[in-house]
Amino acid sequence: xxxESIEEYRAAARAWxxxxxxxxxxxxxxxxxxxxxxxxxxxxxxxxxxxxxGYAGFTFPKEYGGQGLTVEHEQAFLQEAAGYDVPTxxxxxxxxxxxxxxxxxxxxxxxxxxxPQILSxxxxxxxxxxxxxxxxxxxxxxxxxxRDGDHFVVNGQKTWSSGAEFAxxxxxxxxxxxxxxxxxxxxxxxxxxRAPGLEMRPIRQINGEAHFCxxxxxxxxxxxxxxxxxxxxxxxxxxxxxxxxxxxSGRGGPKRVDFRQDVADLVALAQARGLADDAGVRRQxxxxxxxxxxxxxxxxxxxxxVETGKLDPGYGSMLKIGNDFVAQxxxxxxxxxxxxxxxxxAAGDGGPSMANPGAWAYAYLTSRSAPIAGGSAEIVRNNxxxxxxxxxxxxGFDKNLPFxxxxxx
Amino acid sequence: xxKASTALAGTGRTSRVxxxxxxxxxxxxxxxxxxxxxxxxxxxxxxxxxDRGGFNHDIWKQAAELGWTSLLVPEDLGGSLSGAGxxxxxxxxxxxxxxxxxxxxxxxxxxxxxxxxxxVSELAQAHLPEIAAGRELAAWVSRPDAVRVESSGDxxxxxxxxxxxxxxxxxxxxxxxxxxxxxxxxxxxxxxxxELLDGLDLSRRYGRVRFDxxxxxxxxxxxxxxxxxxxxxxxxxxxxxxxxxxxxxxxYAMTLRYVKERKAxxxxxxxxxxxxxxxxxxxxxxxxAQAVTSAAVAAVQADRDGLTAARTAKAYVADRLPALVRDxxxxxxxxxxxxxxxxHLFLRRVExxxxxxxxxxxxxxxxxxxxxF
Numbered sequence: 001x002x003x004e005s006i007e008e009y010r011a012a013a014r015a016w017x018x019x020x021x022x023x024x025x026x027x028x029x030x031x032x033x034x035x036x037x038x039x040x041x042x043x044x045x046x047x048x049x050x051x052x053x054g055y056a057g058f059t060f061p062k063e064y065g066g067q068g069l070t071v072e073h074e075q076a077f078l079q080e081a082a083g084y085d086v087p088t089x090x091x092x093x094x095x096x097x098x099x100x101x102x103x104x105x106x107x108x109x110x111x112x113x114x115x116p117q118i119l120s121x122x123x124x125x126x127x128x129x130x131x132x133x134x135x136x137x138x139x140x141x142x143x144x145x146x147r148d149g150d151h152f153v154v155n156g157q158k159t160w161s162s163g164a165e166f167a168x169x170x171x172x173x174x175x176x177x178x179x180x181x182x183x184x185x186x187x188x189x190x191x192x193x194r195a196p197g198l199e200m201r202p203i204r205q206i207n208g209e210a211h212f213c214x215x216x217x218x219x220x221x222x223x224x225x226x227x228x229x230x231x232x233x234x235x236x237x238x239x240x241x242x243x244x245x246x247x248x249s250g251r252g253g254p255k256r257v258d259f260r261q262d263v264a265d266l267v268a269l270a271q272a273r274g275l276a277d278d279a280g281v282r283r284q285x286x287x288x289x290x291x292x293x294x295x296x297x298x299x300x301x302x303x304x305x306v307e308t309g310k311l312d313p314g315y316g317s318m319l320k321i322g323n324d325f326v327a328q329x330x331x332x333x334x335x336x337x338x339x340x341x342x343x344x345x346a347a348g349d350g351g352p353s354m355a356n357p358g359a360w361a362y363a364y365l366t367s368r369s370a371p372i373a374g375g376s377a378e379i380v381r382n383n384x385x386x387x388x389x390x391x392x393x394x395x396g397f398d399k400n401l402p403f404x405x406x407x408x409x
Numbered sequence: 410x411x412k413a414s415t416a417l418a419g420t421g422r423t424s425r426v427x428x429x430x431x432x433x434x435x436x437x438x439x440x441x442x443x444x445x446x447x448x449x450x451x452x453x454x455x456x457x458x459x460d461r462g463g464f465n466h467d468i469w470k471q472a473a474e475l476g477w478t479s480l481l482v483p484e485d486l487g488g489s490l491s492g493a494g495x496x497x498x499x500x501x502x503x504x505x506x507x508x509x510x511x512x513x514x515x516x517x518x519x520x521x522x523x524x525x526x527x528x529v530s531e532l533a534q535a536h537l538p539e540i541a542a543g544r545e546l547a548a549w550v551s552r553p554d555a556v557r558v559e560s561s562g563d564x565x566x567x568x569x570x571x572x573x574x575x576x577x578x579x580x581x582x583x584x585x586x587x588x589x590x591x592x593x594x595x596x597x598x599x600x601x602x603x604e605l606l607d608g609l610d611l612s613r614r615y616g617r618v619r620f621d622x623x624x625x626x627x628x629x630x631x632x633x634x635x636x637x638x639x640x641x642x643x644x645x646x647x648x649x650x651x652x653x654x655x656x657x658x659x660x661y662a663m664t665l666r667y668v669k670e671r672k673a674x675x676x677x678x679x680x681x682x683x684x685x686x687x688x689x690x691x692x693x694x695x696x697x698a699q700a701v702t703s704a705a706v707a708a709v710q711a712d713r714d715g716l717t718a719a720r721t722a723k724a725y726v727a728d729r730l731p732a733l734v735r736d737x738x739x740x741x742x743x744x745x746x747x748x749x750x751x752x753h754l755f756l757r758r759v760e761x762x763x764x765x766x767x768x769x770x771x772x773x774x775x776x777x778x779x780x781x782f
Contacts, residue, residue, distance in 0.1 A: 267781045279774070282782050286773040289780045290724045297700040298693070305428050321693045378682070384692060385685035389665060392680035 009069075010076040016053060017077075021046070021084040030089045034211055040124075040166050043087035047121025050086065057095065057119035060103055065116030071307070087121070090163075094118055096248045098125040098171050101241040102190075105229050110190070114169075127241070128158040128172040128191070128215060133409035135160065136379045138173075139183050139235060140398070140408055143217065145174035147224065147231075152176075152189065154220040160373075164200055164213040167193055171241070177232050178404040185403055188234035190226040197221070207365040247306075249316040263289045266330070269337045281337070288330055295322045314387035320380050324370040331367035334360045426503050426651055426699045426706070427496065434493075437476075438500045444475060445508040451751050454509045454612045461605065463614040464511045464579055473543020477501050477514060481521045483528045487541040490525070495644060495710040499651040499702075506655025509612040509758055513546050513576035515648050520547035520584045522644055523591060526637045531628060532593055536582065548580035550618050551645070551766060556587035564627050565592065567600075567620040573765065577603045577616030585620075589634035592625050599623065610761035612754060643715030645766055647705040650719070650726045653762040654698050657730040660755040661695055664688070664737040678740075687736055694729040701725050717779055724772035727763035734759045 032039065050056045051065070058074035060066020067073070078088065099118040102110060117123040134140045143156030154174055161170070170191045177185035191198070197220040202210035229237040266285045267276070275281045299319050305311030335342045341349070342360040371377035385391040398406040430438060448468050457463050473479070480498045482488025491497065498518055505514055521540050524533040539545035550556065555571035567585065577583065583601075585592045594601060600623030603616045632638070665688065668679030678684055705722035709715035734756045738745040745752045763769070 263780055270782075276782055282777045283770060283773045286777045286780060286782070287724070287728075287769075290721050290773070290776065293721055294697045294701045294725050297704050298697040301428065301696065301700040301703070305424070308428070310428050311424060315696065318689065318693050318696065321690055322697065378686065381686035381689040382682065384689035385679075388692065389685070389688055391665075391669065391685045391688065392677055394680055394682060395676065 006072050006076055009073055010080060013055070013077045013080045016055070017081050017084055020049065020053065021081065021086065023083055024085050029085050030087050034209075035090060035166065037166075040090070043090045044121040044124075046085060046087050047091055051116075051120035055081075056121075057099070057115070060099065060115060060119060064103065064111045065119045066103075075307075091121055091124065092253075093127065094123070094125040094167075097241060097245050098127060100244045100248075101171065101237065102228065104240055104244070105237045109225070110228065114190070123169055124163075124167045125169045125171065126161055126164055126167040126193075128161055128164075128170045129238075130158065130160040132157055132159050132214070136376050138238065139186065140406070141173055141175060141186065142408060143172070143174045144178075145176050145187065145189065145222065147176065150224050152222045152224060152227075154189070154191070154217045154222055156217050157214060158217070159203065159214040160212050161215060162212050164193065164215065165202070169193060171228070173234050173238055175403065176234075179402045180232060181400050182398050182403050182406060183235040185232055186234040186238070187231050188228045188237045189222050190228060191220065191222055195220050195222070206368065207362055243313075246316055247313045249319075253316070263292060263330075266333055266337060269334065273337060273339060275337065284333060285337075288326070288333060291322075291326045291329065295319075295326050298322060312388050314384060317375065317380055318384045318388065320375060321377070321384070324377060327370045328367045331360075331364045335364040424696065424699065426499065426654055426703050428703070430500070434497065434500060437497060438504065440475065441477075441501055441504045442507075444471070445504055445510065449508045449510055451509070451754070454511070454754060457511060458611045462579065463612075464576065469512050469546070470543045472512070472514070473541070478517050478521065478543055479541035481518055481525050482537045482541040483525060486528060486533065487538040488521075488525075489541075493710060495647070496706055499648060499706040502648040502651040503655040506652035506657075506758070507659050509656065509754055511613055513548055513580060515645065515652070516549040516575050516580070516584075517547045518648070519549045519641060519645050520582070520593070523584055523631050523637070523641055524593070526632050532631060536593065545581045546576070546579055547582045547584060548574050548577045548616075549645070550574050550577070550583050550585040551642075553586045553588050556585055556620060558587045558590055561624060564629070565625050567592070567594075567623045567625060570617060570619045572604075572617030573606055573608070573615035574603075574618050575613065575615055575765070577618050578605050578614055583618065584631065585618075586638070589638060591631040591634070591638070592629045593631050594623070594625050594629060598625065608761065610757045612758060613761070615765075639716040640709065640712060642766070643705070643709045643717075643719040646719035646723045647702065647709045647715065649762055649766060650698070650702040650705060650722045653726050653730055653759055654695070654702055656755045656758045656762075657698070657733055658695060660734045660737045660752055660759070661691060663752060663755075664740050667741055684740055687740075691733045691736065694733050698722075698726050698730055717776070720772045720776050723767065724769050724776060727769040727772070731756075731760050731763050 029039065030043070035043065047056060054067055055077055057066035058069045058077065059071060062068040095118055099115060102114055114123060118125060129138055131141050131143060133142050143154065143158065145152040145154045152174070156174070158172065170193055172189050172191045173186050174189055175185050176187040179185070197218045199216045199218070200213045201216070203212045203214055204210050205212070263285065266288065270276050270281050270285060302311060302315045302319055306313050306316060338360045345358050375383070386393060448471065453465070457465070476489055479488040480494040481490065483490045502515065517540060521537060524530070524537055527533055528537070536545060540547060550571045551574070552571040556567055556569040559566045567587065574583070580596055583594050583596060585594055596603070600621045602619045602621070604619065606615045606617055608615050668684055668688070669677050671678045679688070701722040705715070705719040708718035738752055738756055741750065741752055744750050
């Protein structure tokens with residue numbers, strides 16, 4: 001695709017965006033961490049409008065409701081749509097991870113049935129990967145599906161799913177054979193989240209919020225035609241899904257809720273506490289400013305490098321190491337700069353750069369999740385060292401044994 | 410050890426400071442890399458350890474022929490000033506860091522930059538052609554607080570002791586920054602003495618320059634002490650960061666190769682998470698150092714608050730890259746602590762660069778006002 005046609009595309013997109021989308025003031029409505037049912041309905045309407053106008057599923061085949069275009073077209077559109085209300089975060093995983101996985105591994109019927117619905121926002125999908133018995137060790141999953149004629153009966157538990165209460169469907173790996181080794185007894189099912197026997201409960205987090213759910217499956221019936229890939233060959237598809245996720249993160253991934261402290265807030269806080277002349281405090285806060293600048297620069301470098309093929313897509317997950325680092329250090333700095341007022345407060349308290357009482361403590365607690373969520377710090381480092389650096393894996397003792405003989409939680 | 414491959418294993422690609430080199434720049438880089446591989450192997454670095462001069466004039470001449478000293482010199486003065494001289498020079502600095510090149514590449518180009526601010530001046534006309542041709546070597550006395558200037562007759566009198574000054578002992582001319590004024594002073598000036606220093610970096614020499622009321626004529630004054638002084642420091646920091654990145658990258662590549670080959674308890678030590686997790690983090694540091702250095706080079710090139718961008722780069726590079734190379738040494742175990750292993754040569758360069766022209770703490774202090782302190 002030549003530059004010229006991208007530029008023409010961009011110009012057309014700009015005109016369409018200006019005439020059809022709403023420019024937001026202040027905070028991006030797409031970045032609200034838990035959308036209300038009203039906001040979700042609105043997001044679905046916007047997504048449907050985008051899809052109808054040809055601005056959804058840019059790289060998906062036309063046959064299944066996509067546009068048959070390139071990543072460059074998608075980037076051009078997103079750049080033109082910056083500052084407008086587009087629900088790219090709400091539908092981010094649904095389209096870019098699950099939709100892309102179904103497009104790559106689904107049958108013709110599965111693609112026909114779901115892809116146009118996913119791209120238009122009519123169906124919102126989530127992935128149900130983590131289980132209480134293991135999050136990082138994904139292939140050690142124990143949720144069990146037993147085949148019974150033309151359907152499976154599924155029992156077990158999933159956890160840490162975000163947005164499950166708003167979603168319609170899920171992509172859900174299950175164990176279909178316990179006599180085969182760990183990776184060879186897994187199948188991948190498309191599960192209707194409103195199926196009987198499926199119960200959801202919110203999980204309360206250390207910061208007091210309940211953003212995630214856990215799901216209890218008790219005899220949930222899933223039609224056999226909902227299996228993506230072959231029976232017991234689900235791990236291959238999950239690996240593909242993870243590749244797709246990596247590549248997406250490498251291209252910039254989802255918009256994120258940015259809970260990093262603003263450096264300007266930290267400076268104001270230091271000044272309010274009479275610490276602005278303390279050389280150690282100045283260095284600490286300035287070093288955070290440098291770290292944030294560097295993280296911004298390395299992120300831009302990696303997305304460009306991956307896009308142009310000069311860097312391995314695995315570099316995308318390397319960025320998480322730095323994002324987690326700055327998020328945690330900034331939140332810790334705020335808490336300690338605030339001193340006793342950071343850890344104790346009364347309802348009426350507030351003050352310089354502290355919007356509401358307890359804000360520093362809340363940000364601090366929330367920052368603890370950074371290196372756990374979306375791939376733990378340890379798993380990210382394994383992935384980077386194995387994928388990018390080519391270092392060997394640690395030997396596993398569970399690889400070739402029948403899974404029924406492998407110790408698990 | 411011969412040439413250290415700096416390609417990251419598993420990718421076959423090398424990630425460099427500037428990911429967006431055009432074909433011409435890539436050719437320029439390859440030519441420099443070939444020249445250094447041929448003329449400046451690590452055995453050449455070792456051969457000069459303990460040598461008082463620490464520098465090979467023949468190779469310097471050849472480097473000048475390749476254009477390494479003319480990138481910031483206007484064409485009519487024998488240079489090859491392109492629209493991207495700083496970017497081109499950063500490529501050379503990075504390659505030089507990989508090879509631990511000795512010689513006043515950075516100072517000579519800083520002096521060329523300072524003189525080039527006023528290319529019609531007598532000083533520029535007299536010296537830039539010589540610098541571009543590699544016939545004159547220059548050093549930069551970069552401690553503005555250490556040298557006192559007084560008017561004296563038609564000229565000035567300089568007093569004070571400033572150092573370390575890279576390659577002061579081989580320089581024909583010294584650019585002296587004193588407060589916000591600068592002078593170009595011949596090395597043989599009466600009342601100016603250079604004392605050769607011993608130092609951590611075995612592949613480069615530094616001197617201490619003493620001015621005992623040295624008299625310099627008014628015509629030796631360089632520039633008017635304006636914003637170009639900030640640009641000059643920004644240039645020095647950006648080029649130094651590129652060089653440091655080059656050196657750190659070799660140490661990192663050596664370590665990656667070592668942990669894949671070295672076995673302990675029946676498997677490569679690079680399979681242990683205790684090491685591979687640190688190596689993953691170090692990759693982020695290296696990539697981050699490249700990203701922030703690249704931004705600094707671009708800002709200096711565009712003359713867009715280059716000093717702030719370069720201080721930001723130096724604050725990061727001087728903090729993380731010494732930490733990176735220290736851990737490279739640790740991962741090599743006993744063999745990394747031997748004189749025969751090359752790793753310490755790179756450690757020495759990276760640690761020294763971190764302090765020269767101001768370390769991380771100094772840069773953070775200078776950046777504090779930028780964020781409102």
